[in-house]
Structure formats: structure tokens, C-alpha cells
Amino acid sequence: MEISNNQLLRFTTAGSVDDGKSTLIGRLLYDSKSIFEDQLASVTATSSKKGHEGVDLALFTDGLKDEREQGITIDVAYRYFTTPKRKFIIADTPGHIQYTRNMVTGASTANAAVILIDARNGVIEQTKRHSFIASLLNIPHLVVCVNKMDLVEYSEGVFNKITAQFEEFSSKLLMKDVRFIPISALEGDNVVNKSKNMDWYAGGTLLNVLETLHISSDINKIDARFPVQTVLRPQSEEFRDYRGYAGRIASGIYRKGDEVAVLPSGFTSKIKSINTGEVEIEEAFAPMSVALTLEDDIDISRGDMIVKKNNQPEPSQEFDVMLCWLNNDAAKPRAKYVIQHTSNEERAMIKSVVYKVDINSYEREEGDDSLQMNDIARVKIRTTRRLMIDSYRDNRNTGSIILIDEGTNETVAAGMII
Known part of the structure; x- marks a missing residue:
């Protein structure tokens, strides 16, 4: 299929801490020759000061001072690059569990999600959490990169084991397209260039996959x-x-x-x-x-x-939402929040928690009305005035909401209308 170089692919990277997301993006930019000379010179100098023998690829994305001091990514870092086949916007999202809210932000407009898994650790809780969020947000393509294959001797057996682990739990999710790629972001295997160390892998490199993914518009063209x-x-x-x-x-x-x-x-x-x-x-x-x-x-x-006139949403004051709680403070029982839906702001209340999702098993936990940071739950929301809603799967724009604390003006939750 011929790809127009005007096509723009938005993709997000996610994974656990130290899975190599920033290094992977640095490798993509470096090997695809998408880095400005002055930026390369700056990162090379910083790498030298830190005592690295070569270029620390992670520095191309870890721009915040706190991140550089700690060696982690704590905010969503957006990067742009272009190849002869396609334009890209990358959202590099944090791996720490307390920054799951940033992952929700980075993934909300993505056409694809790149999930990194450390080949030494396999599938862990954050892998499941980020995959579940990608499913909730209805991201059409999921690319699972098993990273650090150089640290497991480029073993096909390790790759196959992790693939089976992922497929076992992801079968419960509504994933349309899942692809698996064994890579080493540090060494460059199967990122931009084909790996000579994994000749058992017959698929394309990560860049090749991203350049050829079909981009279908997520805009509903029927319901005006x-x-x-x-x-x-x-x-x-x-x-x-x-x-x-x-x-x-x-x-x-x-x-x-x-x-x-x-x-x-x-x-x-x-x-x-x-x-x-x-x-x-x-x-x-x-x-x-x-x-x-x-x-x-x-x-x-x-x-x-x-x-x-002949195609109207159903105005509603009470509806169910899959809610991601993003705030450090727990939800207050039956407290009033500001709900923002398209250009409309009303007051709203979380009437009840129908169930919470156990991220490890994806089982429903009923009987617990508390909502702590990073909890994902189906809740009933009641508003003071009717909202013109659609389900999120039918219409991203009219099927999404955020909740705002009236006192602090902080965004405390993001939700997808069911």
C-alpha cells in the first residue's frame, strides 16, 4: 500500500519504569536522521559530562530538569519527526504508576500505542494498565516491543514466551490490531534497521510498521x-x-x-x-x-x-462512564464536581461506583465505592443539566468528559461515556 508523506501518525509510547521508552525514541530520531545538528551537539556534550562513552539517546526526550536529575520521565514529552513516507508526533509518557494520568493524556489522541516490555521482566502490572487504557481509549493499533533483547542473548524463546503472556491477558480486551517486535533500543536492533542478531524474526522493523500502519479517521462522519x-x-x-x-x-x-x-x-x-x-x-x-x-x-x-433535525443525541442527566481517577486525593463520596463535556460545563456528582477494574486480572470488583489515584472504574454520574452525549466508541469528541475539582480547579478524572 502506498503511503502519502502528508499522512500524520500520532503514537504514544508506554511501559514500566526503565523499560527504555526514551532510549527507543532517541534511537528512532537518531537512526532516521531526524535530529538537528545543534541538538545532537548539545546531547553529545551532556552525555560526555555524565561519563557516557557514546550518545545517551534518552536525553533527546528527557528535557525536564527533574527528569535529567532522576534519570526518569515524569511528564509527557512530545516529539515530531518526518521520514520520506510519513510525518509523526510522538507522546513519550511516564512509566511510574503515579504518573498514569500523564499516559491517559498522551494516549487520548493517538492513532497507535507502542507498549514496551523489558525482556528480562516480561508482562507486569504497568504493561496491563497501559494496555487497558489503550483499549479504553479505543486506540486502533497496538505495537508491543519486547525491548532489551541484547540482555537475554536475543533469545527467540524469551520473545515467544512474552508474546504468549501478552496474548493471554489481551484477549479480554477489545484490541483490533496487535503486533509484536523484538528490539534492542540501545543497540538499534529492529528499531530503524533490521537486526542481524535476530534472523529468526521475519517481521518488519518498528519504523517500517509505523510507516505502513493504516490510519483510519477517528472522526464520526455520520452524526453531526x-x-x-x-x-x-x-x-x-x-x-x-x-x-x-x-x-x-x-x-x-x-x-x-x-x-x-x-x-x-x-x-x-x-x-x-x-x-x-x-x-x-x-x-x-x-x-x-x-x-x-x-x-x-x-x-x-x-x-x-x-x-x-433527524439525527440527535440523547440528552441525559444520568449516565455510565468508564472513569480514570487522576488526582492524588481520593474521590469524595457524592461530592460535587464540574463536568466538562465538549464546550459545556455543568455541576455533577459521582452517584455510585458500579465496579472497579483489577488491573492484574481485569476482573470486576464490586462493593467498593472508593476511588483512589489511578483507579479505573465504571461509575454512574448525575449532572444538574442534561448533556448531549454519545458513547465514546461512536464518537470520541461527544463521548468523553473530564471532572474538575471546584475548589482547586484541578482535573481529577477523565472518562469515556458508555
Whole structure:
């Protein structure tokens, strides 16, 4: 299949601490010649100061001062590079369990996830946690890299054992495409260049796999959803009768003359015009930012949603969510939070915890209403005002929410509507 060099692949890396994620990304950048000369010179100098014989590849991503001092990755580091076949955005996410929230952030927009496993340790809890999050976020491609094969003498048996371990637990997840690659990020085996030490492996290198993955749009093209961000009322004499509704189309296609409904009020009208900047266009589609005008004067404000008259979401005040608790402090029983859904903010309460997920066994744990940091649970949420929701699997944009603590303004949880 021919790949256009205009295609952009967003992928996230995840794994446990010291599995070699930063080194792997450094190797990708280094061997694909995607590093600027001044950056290479800086990292080479830093490596020399630290007493390394060669270039410390991990330094290409570990940019934070705290990370360099500790030798770990604690934030999401985004990197960009291009090959003749494709453009890439990499989200290098932390391995420590207390930074799982950063992994959720980095993976939320990914087309693929690269999960690293230390060949010496095999599948561990963080492997399962990150794989489960990738499944929850509906990431279509999962590339499992068994790293540090140089430390197990490039053993095919070790690779096959880990592959079997992963397949045993991942069969319980909704994984569409899982691929396994034995690599050594430090030595460069099967990252960009084919390994001479593992001639038993017949598959492609990591870069080859990433360059040829099929990128399917995660935008729902059928269900038209337009969350209103602001109402435009120019003060100039020329536009005194103009009333536009601006926002970013979450999904679907809008055309002049379409019959639409405004939710939650339910009033209907037709699209009079569609503007992007100062240009009027005949149609617009996700993820374009536009301003719509309607033929009728309807009271519309931020947080309302303009949808097709014959294709509407179900406004709901109570719904189930798969929630990742991200905050250091535990959830407060029946406490009020701010829920953000598209451009809408309302007050909400976690009504009940239906079950929590045991990350090791993926079994459901019922009867425990507590939510601690990194817990993943199915919960019932009740809001003060109806939200126009879709399930996350049908529509990422209208099927996702975050919860914000009213007192601290911290994001405490992220959720996918079921």
C-alpha cells in the first residue's frame, strides 16, 4: 500500500519504569536522521559530562530538569519527526504508576500505542494498565516491543514466551490490531534497521510498521454534532443584524439549508450561512472551526449543541462512564464536581461506583465505592443539566468528559461515556 508523506501518525509510547521508552525514541530520531545538528551537539556534550562513552539517546526526550536529575520521565514529552513516507508526533509518557494520568493524556489522541516490555521482566502490572487504557481509549493499533533483547542473548524463546503472556491477558480486551517486535533500543536492533542478531524474526522493523500502519479517521462522519463555543454579535453598523454561532465541528457534515435542532431546547431551524473567517462556504465538516447562522432567531448560548433535525443525541442527566481517577486525593463520596463535556460545563456528582477494574486480572470488583489515584472504574454520574452525549466508541469528541475539582480547579478524572 502506498503511503502519502502528508499522512500524520500520532503514537504514544508506554511501559514500566526503565523499560527504555526514551532510549527507543532517541534511537528512532537518531537512526532516521531526524535530529538537528545543534541538538545532537548539545546531547553529545551532556552525555560526555555524565561519563557516557557514546550518545545517551534518552536525553533527546528527557528535557525536564527533574527528569535529567532522576534519570526518569515524569511528564509527557512530545516529539515530531518526518521520514520520506510519513510525518509523526510522538507522546513519550511516564512509566511510574503515579504518573498514569500523564499516559491517559498522551494516549487520548493517538492513532497507535507502542507498549514496551523489558525482556528480562516480561508482562507486569504497568504493561496491563497501559494496555487497558489503550483499549479504553479505543486506540486502533497496538505495537508491543519486547525491548532489551541484547540482555537475554536475543533469545527467540524469551520473545515467544512474552508474546504468549501478552496474548493471554489481551484477549479480554477489545484490541483490533496487535503486533509484536523484538528490539534492542540501545543497540538499534529492529528499531530503524533490521537486526542481524535476530534472523529468526521475519517481521518488519518498528519504523517500517509505523510507516505502513493504516490510519483510519477517528472522526464520526455520520452524526453531526456542533457544540457552540461562543455567540458572535458584531457591534459595527454593517453587521448589526448578524448573529453567528461559533465553534469547532465535533463530527459530521453541515451544509447550507440543512434542517437542524438546537439542544437542549429542541427548537428547530435551517442553516442560513456557514463562515470560516470572512469567507462564506457551502459546507463544513469535522474538525473545522466555523460560524453558523440560522434562519430563525433562537436563544442559543455556549454549551448548546446544533445537530441535524433527524439525527440527535440523547440528552441525559444520568449516565455510565468508564472513569480514570487522576488526582492524588481520593474521590469524595457524592461530592460535587464540574463536568466538562465538549464546550459545556455543568455541576455533577459521582452517584455510585458500579465496579472497579483489577488491573492484574481485569476482573470486576464490586462493593467498593472508593476511588483512589489511578483507579479505573465504571461509575454512574448525575449532572444538574442534561448533556448531549454519545458513547465514546461512536464518537470520541461527544463521548468523553473530564471532572474538575471546584475548589482547586484541578482535573481529577477523565472518562469515556458508555
